[in-house]
Amino acid sequence: MSSTNTPSTPSASVSESRAMSSTAPVSAASPLPLRAKVPPAQPMKRHDPQDADSPVVLTFFEKATCTWQYIIYDPKSLEAVIVDSVLDYDPPSGAVTTKTADGLLSYIEENGLKIKKILETHAHADHLTAAQYLKQQLGGDVSVGIGQRIGQVQKTFAPVYGYDDPAVFENTFDHYFKDDETFKLGDLSCQVVHLPGHTPDHVGYVIGKAIFTGDSIFNPDVGSARCDFPGGNAQDLFASMQRLLSYPADYRLFVGHDYPVDRDTLCSTTVGEQRESNKHVKVGTEEDSFVEWRRTRDAVLGAPRLLHPSLQVNIRAGKLPPADDKGRVWFKTPAKTELKL
Numbered sequence: 001m002s003s004t005n006t007p008s009t010p011s012a013s014v015s016e017s018r019a020m021s022s023t024a025p026v027s028a029a030s031p032l033p034l035r036a037k038v039p040p041a042q043p044m045k046r047h048d049p050q051d052a053d054s055p056v057v058l059t060f061f062e063k064a065t066c067t068w069q070y071i072i073y074d075p076k077s078l079e080a081v082i083v084d085s086v087l088d089y090d091p092p093s094g095a096v097t098t099k100t101a102d103g104l105l106s107y108i109e110e111n112g113l114k115i116k117k118i119l120e121t122h123a124h125a126d127h128l129t130a131a132q133y134l135k136q137q138l139g140g141d142v143s144v145g146i147g148q149r150i151g152q153v154q155k156t157f158a159p160v161y162g163y164d165d166p167a168v169f170e171n172t173f174d175h176y177f178k179d180d181e182t183f184k185l186g187d188l189s190c191q192v193v194h195l196p197g198h199t200p201d202h203v204g205y206v207i208g209k210a211i212f213t214g215d216s217i218f219n220p221d222v223g224s225a226r227c228d229f230p231g232g233n234a235q236d237l238f239a240s241m242q243r244l245l246s247y248p249a250d251y252r253l254f255v256g257h258d259y260p261v262d263r264d265t266l267c268s269t270t271v272g273e274q275r276e277s278n279k280h281v282k283v284g285t286e287e288d289s290f291v292e293w294r295r296t297r298d299a300v301l302g303a304p305r306l307l308h309p310s311l312q313v314n315i316r317a318g319k320l321p322p323a324d325d326k327g328r329v330w331f332k333t334p335a336k337t338e339l340k341l
């Protein structure tokens, strides 16, 4: 399914800032410099429209976090959206960089695409979103959108990370999608569908016969995503997977991540293929057996490597934590301990 093309690797890392943590004290944050011109990222695959109602789908795999980023456009108008972009972060050094996002921006410029929206499927816990950086660089009236239940996720994690002032959530996301809300992408119609389970805010985007599922389903040999984050629920995920499997068999399900073991990286399969062979939920799978298996599995999973920086940034639409009075930016890692030292 996927070609052997790999994204370009620009030599210069630009727009770098450093975030402080208990292990990586570094220099003060400074205003973002203008973006340096980098070579365009190369899509791993281009999916041509399946019919007149479907978009062109360009797939960009971010290797460090195994994340699929998508640029989706209407071939007539070249109006486009970006789904689930990645901001680069290196925990040992604290460096937050934009090489991946800059590659997307160069591709967009070189191909004359008109980005209208930057979309998130959910508040990711395993990578930082580049949504805010992309919005800043693209300018104009580009909006950052997410499902309306992000408020629930913000409420859960605000006290965890010391976001005690509600003002830190003002002017973060530009649009909160209601269930089944629709919007236009050129001549194409897009529908937002609520797909809870992995997280409570999770949505998918349906554009013609292309569905961007985020982490509501994975490729058939990977199966399903964990449901143990606050507000996650295996029963809800089962229902969301059933909803996805109820679309016509030739619809394509573009997933949020891929974790290949002994095959090439894969961005999508059809609903029909998923119905037949999804490892965790396929035709005939009983809800109770999936829920029991999922809960048992989740109980032994460790925390994602980038959990804390991801959530601190992603519940604020990709904005870094506010700088302190000395201009320093910190990521917080809550300590779990009974010690009184």
Ligand SMILES: [Fe+2]
Pocket (backbone or CB within 6 Å): 122, 123, 124, 125, 126, 198, 215
């Ligand atoms: Fe996720």
